[in-house]
Amino acid sequence: MKRHNLALALVLTAGIAGAAEENATDHSAPGAVPVISAERNASIAMPDEAAQSAQHQEMAAGVKEVKSGSESKATPSNLPAKAAAQESENAVQKAEQAETSARTAETAAAQPAQAEAPARTAETAAAQPATEKQMTSPENSAESRMFTPEQEARIGQIAKAYLLAHPEVLMEAGEKLDALQHEKQIERITAAVIEHQDALLNDKAIPTAGPAEAKVAVIEFFDYQCIVCARQAPIVNSLMQAHPEVRYIFMEWPIFASRWETSLTAAETGLMVWQQKGAEAYLAYHHALFATGHQEGKLTQADIKKAAGKLKGKAQTMLDVIARTDxxxxxxxxxxTPGIIVMPATGAGAHNVTVFPGGVNQPALEAAITKAAGTGS
Known part of the structure; x- marks a missing residue:
C-alpha cells in the first residue's frame, strides 16, 4: 500500500511540475505574472476514485514485475527501492524548479517598477531648486572667500594704523570727493541753465548793462551782504571795462534777508533804481553799496538811501520780482551767492555754457566769454 501511495504521489508531482514549467514561460506580455488556464488546471486535477483504483492496479503489477525481476537480477542498480527513491527525488527537484521559475517570473514582473526608482531619483535631482544649488555651489561657499574673518580683521587694523600715521591721505580723499561732487553740481546747473535760458536772458524787470544785441551774457546772482560777493564786485567791474561787448545781468537774490533786514531792503531799492532811473544809475548804486565795505549785517538804511538817491513809491513793490529770482x-x-553764468545769448548748450557756483577770477571769466562766443581755438 505504501508503494501504491508513493507511485500516486510521483504521478501527481510530475503532472504539477510539468504544468508549472509551462506556466513559467507562458506570459501574456513581458513582465506579466504567470496565470494557469482552466484547461491546464483540468489536466492536473486530482483523478476520481475509479481512475485511482486502475492506477493502483497498474502500479501494483509493475511493482510485482520489478520485484520478480529483482529476484532474478540481484544487482544494486536494479533494486526497486532505489529506483523509486530516485524517481521520487527527481519529482521533488522538478517541483522545486517549477516553484523557482514561478518566483523568477514574479521578480521579472516587479522589475519595471524597480527600474523606475533610479529615473525618479535623477528627475528629483534635476528638479532641485536653483537657489539650493547656488547655496551649495563653490562660488558661494566660505572656501571661495578671498580672506578669512581673521584676515579681514587684521587688514582693518593695518588700514586704521596707516591712516592714523598718515592723516593727509584722508585730506586727499576728501579733496577728491569734493572735486567729484563739484563736477556733478556743474553738470546739473548747466542742464538747468539750458532749460531756463529764456527766464535768465529776457526778464525786463531784471537790471542789465551792455548792448541788448550782445552775443554773450554774464549773469550774476548776488546779495549785498555776502562777503564773497563784495570781493567779486571789483572783478566783475574790471571785466565790464575789458569786455564792453558783453551784456551783464544782475540778479538781486537777498539770501540773508531772514538774518539782516538791509539785505532785502538793498535788493528792493536796487530794482526800483533800475526801473526808475535805468542802467547807468543802477550800476552807480550797485558799486556804491559794495564800496561801503558794510557786509554781513553791517549795511545800514542810511547807506542804502545815500546810494539810491530820491525814489518814488515803496520798495516793497519789488517783492514779486525778488520771489521770481529766488x-x-x-x-x-x-x-x-555768488552764482555766475556765462552763456551765449542764443543757442545755449553744454558746449558753450560755463557755470561758476562761487567766486571766480577774471581770467576764468574771460575764457568763459570766449567759449560762449564760439571764437575759441
Whole structure:
C-alpha cells in the first residue's frame, strides 16, 4: 500500500511540475505574472476514485514485475527501492524548479517598477531648486572667500594704523570727493541753465548793462551782504571795462534777508533804481553799496538811501520780482551767492555754457566769454 501511495504521489508531482514549467514561460506580455488556464488546471486535477483504483492496479503489477525481476537480477542498480527513491527525488527537484521559475517570473514582473526608482531619483535631482544649488555651489561657499574673518580683521587694523600715521591721505580723499561732487553740481546747473535760458536772458524787470544785441551774457546772482560777493564786485567791474561787448545781468537774490533786514531792503531799492532811473544809475548804486565795505549785517538804511538817491513809491513793490529770482536760482541748483553764468545769448548748450557756483577770477571769466562766443581755438 505504501508503494501504491508513493507511485500516486510521483504521478501527481510530475503532472504539477510539468504544468508549472509551462506556466513559467507562458506570459501574456513581458513582465506579466504567470496565470494557469482552466484547461491546464483540468489536466492536473486530482483523478476520481475509479481512475485511482486502475492506477493502483497498474502500479501494483509493475511493482510485482520489478520485484520478480529483482529476484532474478540481484544487482544494486536494479533494486526497486532505489529506483523509486530516485524517481521520487527527481519529482521533488522538478517541483522545486517549477516553484523557482514561478518566483523568477514574479521578480521579472516587479522589475519595471524597480527600474523606475533610479529615473525618479535623477528627475528629483534635476528638479532641485536653483537657489539650493547656488547655496551649495563653490562660488558661494566660505572656501571661495578671498580672506578669512581673521584676515579681514587684521587688514582693518593695518588700514586704521596707516591712516592714523598718515592723516593727509584722508585730506586727499576728501579733496577728491569734493572735486567729484563739484563736477556733478556743474553738470546739473548747466542742464538747468539750458532749460531756463529764456527766464535768465529776457526778464525786463531784471537790471542789465551792455548792448541788448550782445552775443554773450554774464549773469550774476548776488546779495549785498555776502562777503564773497563784495570781493567779486571789483572783478566783475574790471571785466565790464575789458569786455564792453558783453551784456551783464544782475540778479538781486537777498539770501540773508531772514538774518539782516538791509539785505532785502538793498535788493528792493536796487530794482526800483533800475526801473526808475535805468542802467547807468543802477550800476552807480550797485558799486556804491559794495564800496561801503558794510557786509554781513553791517549795511545800514542810511547807506542804502545815500546810494539810491530820491525814489518814488515803496520798495516793497519789488517783492514779486525778488520771489521770481529766488525760484529761478533754486531751479538752477545754486546753493548760495555768488552764482555766475556765462552763456551765449542764443543757442545755449553744454558746449558753450560755463557755470561758476562761487567766486571766480577774471581770467576764468574771460575764457568763459570766449567759449560762449564760439571764437575759441
Amino acid at each position: 525760484a529761478l536760482a533754486q531751479n538752477l541748483g545754486f546753493m548760495g
